[in-house]
Amino acid sequence: MTGTRISADVQGTGAETPPTGQSRYGWLAAALRARILQGEWVPGEAIPPETLLAKSYSVALGTMRQALSLLVADGLLERRHGKGTFVKAGLDGATMMRFFRFRQSGEMQSAPTSRILARKLRLADPHEAEAFALPQGASVIEVQRLRSIDAHPCLLETLVLPLPAFAALTESDTAAWDDLLYPMYQRVCGVVIHHAQDHLSFDLLTATQAKRLALEKGHPCVRVQRQAFDLFNRCVELRTTLGDAFAFEYTAQVR
């Protein structure tokens, strides 16, 4: 919160509002964030240079740099020395394996592959409706997916996607789906996954789950329940992933 400089900020259009209850760089960050969310600059592309931005907002360079820093910390922007400031692309989704170490008997393990086991449309249950901010009676897509390494089944996933946003996936050929879903969401549905939250817990496999993972009923497993969010911080994917508990391996930093 700083210098309101009373009545020195009246600008022509009336569209933009001077800092109100915030620092100037905080307000600038909000303004730039809005322009990004509204699609003025496409993910992966560069925004105007800081000198230009500073001039266009009639603000000192350092102030603009501070605003940009906020958005970098937020994961919305990425700065590359000598090249420019870029709108960050979404998550690549390859982050599920970080909880597991599936060691193959041989040497190097291949990249994981995916197979869609089932896809159906159904009504959202209350929990899903709340998470997706959908009205009661709205529909969702539910997808079952098996991820394997070297033809060995490793992870069993259940995905739930809100409907109308992912309507483009209701008809498409599931056999042609990418292994990495998030880039596909972006390409096919225009949905950018910006961040996510994973809840980990342990359980025992049911008979059905065990069969698909080539394990025995009652085998210990890890359950990862993920909520994935878009740029607007709206939840746009619910995912439950099951994997062999004995393959679980995770490292956390403590501060």
Next chain:
Amino acid sequence: MTGTRISADVQGTGAETPPTGQSRYGWLAAALRARILQGEWVPGEAIPPETLLAKSYSVALGTMRQALSLLVADGLLERRHGKGTFVKAGLDGATMMRFFRFRQSGEMQSAPTSRILARKLRLADPHEAEAFALPQGASVIEVQRLRSIDAHPCLLETLVLPLPAFAALTESDTAAWDDLLYPMYQRVCGVVIHHAQDHLSFDLLTATQAKRLALEKGHPCVRVQRQAFDLFNRCVELRTTLGDAFAFEYTAQVR
């Protein structure tokens, strides 16, 4: 990396070296870090105001602020608006329960209590010697500890501490040990725990472990293997914690 300003940086004493291959604020941060590590300013106390520091290093305020920001990000300093810049105290160690949710049948659960089951001196095994940077044949303290909530055993811990640093703990009355060990390390041994790394994995309880946790042999459990580091980034504690896998509950952010 910036302005070397050739031959304009020669200072009197010869003790301090001008920026060499680094930015000036990077060098300043290193200098201040050294003064903190060497104990010039005690954890919890304030360092001189930024204006003074800037003057004493003949540097602009903004540059000094940037240096301080680095140390704040590192967790070494903490800034409090209107009060000063403070050397951060170490971890409080209460962070082990963050992986578990032990729900008691009743309402509110009491604070966890600890009981030392055993303490012995022994030779460091090769892995420990390497982690602690001890010579072969060096000794360590091994401690077994049971943490309970409302008299219900929850976590079984094995601690290994390098010797001579923790010599003060070889004779002290284990019954009088604090529940929070890290503040005790600091008070009794002068060892500040600055950060730690937790490796999580899954296993089944042995008969002995199960007995102590009031569970059955072969019960699923989570193993947390922690390495704790002091301000100098030396590993000063190895800890293995076992807990009921079905009480495990952890949330991770994905960016």
Next chain:
DNA sequence: CAGTGGTCTAGACCACCGC
């Protein structure tokens, strides 16, 4: 080489804290 972000300066003024 021109254009980008990164570092640094010297100063002003503001907001928070505790006396």
Next chain:
DNA sequence: CGGTGGTCTAGACCACTGG
């Protein structure tokens, strides 16, 4: 009220990138 950190300015110069 004096002292602290927080914001902001208007400029200079440096370092990286790519044509």
